[in-house]
Amino acid sequence: MGRGDARGAGDKAIALKLCRNVTLRDFSILNGGHFGILATGVDNLTIDNLKIDTNRDGIDIDACRNVRISNTSVNSPNDDAIVLKASYALGSARPVEALTIVNCLVSGYDIGSLLDGTYKRTVTRAPDRDGPTGRIKIGTETDGDFRNITISNVVFDRSRGLALEAVDGAHIEDIAISNITMRDVSNAPLFIRLGSRQRAPEGAAIGAIRRVSISNLVVYDADPRYASIISGIPGHDVEDVKLSGIRILYRGGLTLDQVAKQPAGIVNTFFFRGQGGIPPREPYATPEREKEYPEPSMFGLLPAYGFFIRHARAIELSSVDVGFMKEDRRPAFVLDDVKGIDFDHVKAQKASGVPSLVMTNVEDLSLDHCPPLADTRLDKVAHKEM
Structure with a gap:
């Protein structure tokens, strides 16, 4: 099909x-414009065996039901490859409900x-100002709910990771990803974010993310600035997330001292709306920024290299392995305001003298079968490093 005209808005x-x-x-589709395909309020939609090589979003599915996307390749370095939205x-x-994405490349x-x-x-x-985009994302427009969605057998190459974002009042629930x-991941391999941007009618309640299962994920060469992130906001937890069969190898090479200093040459401030960039901070004092546009770079450099989990409950990690290609002097896991979390057969590479878990x-x-850490049960802890 033809080329999009970059002069047109949208x-x-x-x-x-x-x-x-x-x-x-x-x-x-080559150079499809702002949207290669934009489907709004479409029911019983099948997208199969397409090749989209485009300058902005590849496929936008907005407020649609019973959608099948299969056997499709989407290359979109400047924006999202396949994005699910529920706008006004x-x-x-x-x-958005009853949707599957299967056998695709982004x-x-x-x-x-x-x-x-x-x-x-x-x-x-x-x-x-981050690396190439080209990912699968739920969000950012999240006024309506997202439910009964599966994503399976997908290759991400030279792109950002998978993003699930509820920031305008949506409920994201009953999601299965496998x-x-x-490879060559340019920000967080996993980004699960519940926020309160509330670009919605006045009085809209804060949304929810719950009952999400992610299994059989293999990641190689991920940007070390962005751990995988599961983050709600104070008083509103991400709930019931199960991660299993996950292997992530980050590039590594960062330190807690860099997290404290937030050096301008490393930190991307594009999505930080304050003036003067990101100021230095105590390394574990990650700002909330609950109303900001959701993107992994919104938090600056994180204190964990593997997983940063905050304002969450009922989280399970089973058969998870994280490591680095170059020594990283940050903990593998940082937990903050987490209620009910199970680690089972979890392995984490660590630098000498650096804790695995904070x-x-x-x-x-x-903790069960997570060497070198002993099997552990903790009812409640204000602060602890292991």
């Missing part, structure tokens, strides 16, 4: 609104190099 190659029983199959575009909040190669088969990697930054590989305000923690 230009798009294909737009569908309030349609039913639509199938898009067996074609390619139809004048009311409408859920990537951040140079524009045009997916379709021509060269897979070039010369452009190192997206417009927001059989994912990622906890603040943690209740009901269990």
